[in-house]
Amino acid sequence: MLKKLILCTLITLAGLSSFAQPVRVAVAANAQFVLKKLAADFKKKTGITVEVISGASGKLAVQIKNGAPYAIFLSADMNFAQGLYNEGFTLNKPKIYALGSLIVCSSTGTDLKKWKSYVSSNSAGKIAIANPRVAPYGKAAEETLNYYKIYQQAAPRLVFAESISQVNTYVLQGAVSIGFTTQSLVYELPSSQRFQWQKVETSAYAPIEQGAVLLKYSKNRNYVNNKRFFDYLFSAAAKAIFRQFGYTTA
Numbered sequence: 248m249l250k251k252l253i254l255c256t257l258i259t260l261a262g263l264s265s266f267a268q269p270v271r272v273a274v275a276a277n278a279q280f281v282l283k284k285l286a287a288d289f290k291k292k293t294g295i296t297v298e299v300i301s302g303a304s305g306k307l308a309v310q311i312k313n314g315a316p317y318a319i320f321l322s323a324d325m326n327f328a329q330g331l332y333n334e335g336f337t338l339n340k341p342k343i344y345a346l347g348s349l350i351v352c353s354s355t356g357t358d359l360k361k362w363k364s365y366v367s368s369n370s371a372g373k374i375a376i377a378n379p380r381v382a383p384y385g386k387a388a389e390e391t392l393n394y395y396k397i398y399q400q401a402a403p404r405l406v407f408a409e410s411i412s413q414v415n416t417y418v419l420q421g422a423v424s425i426g427f428t429t430q431s432l433v434y435e436l437p438s439s440q441r442f443q444w445q446k447v448e449t450s451a452y453a454p455i456e457q458g459a460v461l462l463k464y465s466k467n468r469n470y471v472n473n474k475r476f477f478d479y480l481f482s483a484a485a486k487a488i489f490r491q492f493g494y495t496t497a
Contacts, residue, residue: 268469269298270476271316273307275323276377276410277347277384277429278457281492282321288488289479295472303410305381311336311462318465318473321457321480323347323411324383328458338465341458344480345494348430349387349452352444355421359445362425366392367400372424375406375417384411387452388427394451430493457494 274282279301286297300307300317308327311317312334320337321344322328328341351362355372358365365371377385385407392398408414411428418426419440427447436442459480465473479485486496 268472269296270318270469270473271298271300272319272321272476273300273302273311273315273317274321275304275307275383275457276301276412277323277431278321278345279412280435281431281489281494284488284492285480285485288484289476292479292484293475295476297476301410301412303378303381304383306410311464316464316467317462318469319459319461319477321459322383323455323457324386325456325458326383328460331460331462335463337460337462339461341460342481343456343497344459344485345457345489345496347384347455347457348449348493348495349384349391349427349447349455350430350433350444351425351427351447352418352432352442353425354419354441354443355424356441357424357443359425359443362445363395363397365425367397371401371404373406373417373422374401374404375408375414375423375426377411377414377428378407378409382408382410383455383457384427384429385414387447387455390452391427391447434492 279299282299286299290296304322304327308331311320311331325341331337332340351359353359376388379386379389392401406423414426414428415432417423433444461477489496
C-alpha cells in the first residue's frame with residue numbers, strides 16, 4: 248500500500264513538474280508583441296506558460312544550431328526555418344503561420360506621402376533598416392529600395408540595425424528620419440505616440456512568408472505542451488490575433 252502511495256506521489260509530482268515547465272519559443276523580433284498576446288491567450292485557455300525569446304531570425308537560427316534550448320522557432324521568413332529543417336534540427340517542415348507587411352515610418356514629422364522622393368533627395372536624414380543578412384524585413388527594405396531604383400541615393404544615409412526591434416527604437420526615439428519596419432508596430436503603440444506611417448506596395452518586395460517549426464529539442468522535455476502550443480498557432484483563435492496585428496493568414 249505504501250509503495251503504491253509513493254508511486255502515485257512521484258507520478259503526480261512528475262506531471263506537475265512537466266506542466267510547470269514553460270514552452271520556450273524563439274521568435275523573430277517583428278512578431279514578439281503578437282506572440283506575447285498569443286501566449287496570454289494560450290495560458291488563459293490551458294494554464295500553460297509560454298516564454299518568449301526574440302531576436303533577428305538569422306541570429307536565432309545560429310543559436311538553435313549551437314544548442315539553444317528552444318522548443319519552437321518562429322522565423323520572419325521561410326528560409327531560416329527551412330535551413331534548420333534541412334540540417335536536421337526540426338521535427339517538421341516549416342509551416343507558414345503569417346504573412347507580414349512592410350511599412351515606412353517616422354516620428355519626426357517627415358512627409359511620408361512622397362517618401363521615395365525624400366529618400367533619394369540630398370536633404371534626407373538617416374534611414375534605418377534591419378540588417379538584410381539576418382533580418383527578413385531588412386531584406387524586404389533593401390529589395391524595396393532597389394525596386395524603386397533609389398538604393399544608391401539612400402546608401403550613404405542607411406543605418407543598419409541588428410533587428411526590427413532596433414529599427415523601431417531608432418524611429419520612435421527620433422534617432423533617424425525614417426525607418427522600414429513591420430506593420431505590426433502600428434498596433435503596438437499607444438495613441439499618444441507621435442508616429443506616421445505608409446504601407447509599402449507589396450509589389451516592391453518578395454512576399455514575407457513567416458515560417459514556424461517545432462524543434463527537436465522540444466522532445467527533451469515537456470513535449471506534449473510544446474506540441475500543443477505549436478498546433479495552437481494555426482488555430483482560428485491564433486489567426487484572429489495575428490490579423491489584429493496587421494498580418495495576413497491563410
